[in-house]
Amino acid sequence: MKGRIGPGGPVCYLGSVITLGIETSCDETACGLVDSQMRVLANQVYSQVPIHSEYGGVVPEIAARAHLEKIDPIVRMALAEAELELDSVDQIAFTRGPGLLGPLLVGASFARSLGRALGKPVVGVNHLEGHLASAFLEDPELEPPFLCLVVSGGHTEFVQVEPGLRFTLIGKTRDDAAGEAFDKGGKILGLGYPAGPLVAGLAAGGKRDFTAFPRALEQRDNFEFSFSGLKTSVLRYVETHDPDFVRDNLSHICASLETAIVDVLVKKSIHALTATGMDALTIVGGVSANGYLRERMHAEAKKRGFRAIFPSARYCGDNGVMIAGIAQWRANRGLSSSDLEVKPSLRWN
Ligand code: KG4
Numbered sequence: 001m002k003g004r005i006g007p008g009g010p011v012c013y014l015g016s017v018i019t020l021g022i023e024t025s026c027d028e029t030a031c032g033l034v035d036s037q038m039r040v041l042a043n044q045v046y047s048q049v050p051i052h053s054e055y056g057g058v059v060p061e062i063a064a065r066a067h068l069e070k071i072d073p074i075v076r077m078a079l080a081e082a083e084l085e086l087d088s089v090d091q092i093a094f095t096r097g098p099g100l101l102g103p104l105l106v107g108a109s110f111a112r113s114l115g116r117a118l119g120k121p122v123v124g125v126n127h128l129e130g131h132l133a134s135a136f137l138e139d140p141e142l143e144p145p146f147l148c149l150v151v152s153g154g155h156t157e158f159v160q161v162e163p164g165l166r167f168t169l170i171g172k173t174r175d176d177a178a179g180e181a182f183d184k185g186g187k188i189l190g191l192g193y194p195a196g197p198l199v200a201g202l203a204a205g206g207k208r209d210f211t212a213f214p215r216a217l218e219q220r221d222n223f224e225f226s227f228s229g230l231k232t233s234v235l236r237y238v239e240t241h242d243p244d245f246v247r248d249n250l251s252h253i254c255a256s257l258e259t260a261i262v263d264v265l266v267k268k269s270i271h272a273l274t275a276t277g278m279d280a281l282t283i284v285g286g287v288s289a290n291g292y293l294r295e296r297m298h299a300e301a302k303k304r305g306f307r308a309i310f311p312s313a314r315y316c317g318d319n320g321v322m323i324a325g326i327a328q329w330r331a332n333r334g335l336s337s338s339d340l341e342v343k344p345s346l347r348w349n
């Protein structure tokens, strides 16, 4: 029998398909459980950030070893959170890429072994599609077509999502991702890793026009981004100002940095919506947790009459729920997953 008997008597998940999702593409070991109503039954994330922070970034070999140690306990914790036994799981989804090869291999082989042991199907999921699923979790009524802005530590791109979950990449960054702009800019300012949330925290009380960092390609009539000049500009700023001045004005400098990044993301989104004729925009990936980006995008949405959909904060960063979610969303519509091969890939498809 599937599911559990609640105190009130009824079986909670009876008749529902349950997908277990495993995420190990970078520095989070995560497992999520989602049912066919897209209800989240469990969300367990082990963050390796404390392990990598002393190196100022993710060390792939160390990440792979930590995934190996944590994947089994995290899956057990997710099942315990949902109060489910392993044999209640109907399909297993895992991140097949893009990501770091060693970490991806850990998740892939764990998922494959689990599938074999249980006699259940195993589905390879694209990590970016996973982020996209976090928008479906937020708004179960959401159906393509819509535009998606993926903003994470490794990606910044516009994806046009058509019915049948067909994706067209319409533009991306030429160099650094928005998350990297936060992380590298913050690192130059002496903040820890990942600096994105720290920059955001300091920026909250700062003057946004304290200094003008560049907004590359902002006025260009395309869907591309370029953030590498921003870190050079922050470096130049730090080199040409007294260290005490920089320290005393850190929140203003962070506010100026955050504003430069968000300005470009918002402007380009409006341009992309206008050019594609779409009236809904989902904003997903780690940087979508940024409060100022949310505030600005919601204000533009209200003014211009489009829908801006952000995942709830706990599903912005890497997690297993989004991996289970996209596999479940596809299964609900009779769509096969992007690739059924249990083989990690470093590319989009
Ligand atoms: O999606 P994610 O968890 O991992 C990747 O797939 O890259 O994104 C991580 C990125 C990091 O660059 C981190 O600094 C950034 O998301 N980030 C933020 C915030 N929270 C996370 N950037 C700005 N503001 C935030 N609140």
Ligand code: ZN
Binding pocket: 127, 131, 152, 153, 285, 286, 317, 318
């Ligand atoms: Zn991610």
